[in-house]
Amino acid sequence: MKLLGSTTSPYVRRTRLLLAGRPYEFVDLAIYAEDRDVLRSHNPALRIPVLQDGDLTLFDSRVISRYLGQKFQQPALSWDEENLLTVIDAANDAYVVLFQAQRSGIDTQQDSMLFNLQRERVEKSLKELADKVKAGAFDHWNYPSICLYSLIDWLDFRELNDFKGLEALTEFRDRNRQQPGIAETDPRNT
Ligand SMILES: N[C@@H](CCC(=O)N[C@@H](CS)C(=O)NCC(=O)O)C(=O)O
Missing domain, CATH: 1.20.1050.10 (Glutathione S-transferase Yfyf (Class Pi); Chain A, domain 2)
Known part of the structure; x- marks a missing residue:
């Protein structure tokens, strides 16, 4: 898995905390500067985080958390x-x-x-x-x-x-x- 984000975003941090202890690659992007084209090419909503898992690309921390919950067989939220x-x-x-x-x-x-x-x-x-x-x-x-x-x-x-x-x-x-x-x-x- 690859997580595109930044080190300051609270939405990215929640996803990194959810992934704590699991193997994944973290890509730290300067989304308002030199890495904006990378963001443009991955998420038309132009927001981070973005998760890539194989051929699947997901936008939005809440959707990513649902995906990870299913992938790791955790109970759904109430x-x-x-x-x-x-x-x-x-x-x-x-x-x-x-x-x-x-x-x-x-x-x-x-x-x-x-x-x-x-x-x-x-x-x-x-x-x-x-x-x-x-x-x-x-x-x-x-x-x-x-x-x-x-x-x-x-x-x-x-x-x-x-x-x-x-x-x-x-x-x-x-x-x-x-x-x-x-x-x-x-x-x-x-
Ligand atoms: N609902 C989105 C919100 C993500 C979000 O707002 N991320 C901010 C960084 S903290 C962002 O990418 N902002 C870019 C912009 O607003 O142009 C999520 O949960 O992932």
Whole structure:
């Protein structure tokens, strides 16, 4: 298997954590620079991660996780776990928009529909995730926990959220620092 991605993307990190301890080749791409043609030739959606397994090419971390779950004969996620993933993805996608806007020199604190919607979405979804952590929904190291870890650690790495009132999320991250693959995939070490 070959995984195309980058060392900073939270969506790629979740896939690398899912693959921790298994043999695969990781291809680190500069998708906004010299490797953009490689991305163009592999994924028309122009996003990472992309997984190649033999003749099969898959886009999107959630689809890749379903494929790997079947390949390694792991139980499917429950509907509650699917909902957790949807909330994690909502916060993650909204923060990718805010981050890209910031990098484009746009004031993301401005009172405009696009940014108001993203800010409301991250506030609501992170609060929900903090409540779910407190309720024990992330007590086991499984795919939802891997995705939550990748999101929280990326927000911290990029300094996108101050986590005031959301300490349950940073405490969850700190409790899981020793899990398989975490140190090797830390974006600060690359
Ligand atoms: N739903 C996708 C989201 C992937 C995604 O947004 N990846 C970002 C990197 S963190 C990306 O490729 N962004 C490129 C772009 O937006 O142009 C997944 O789960 O794989």
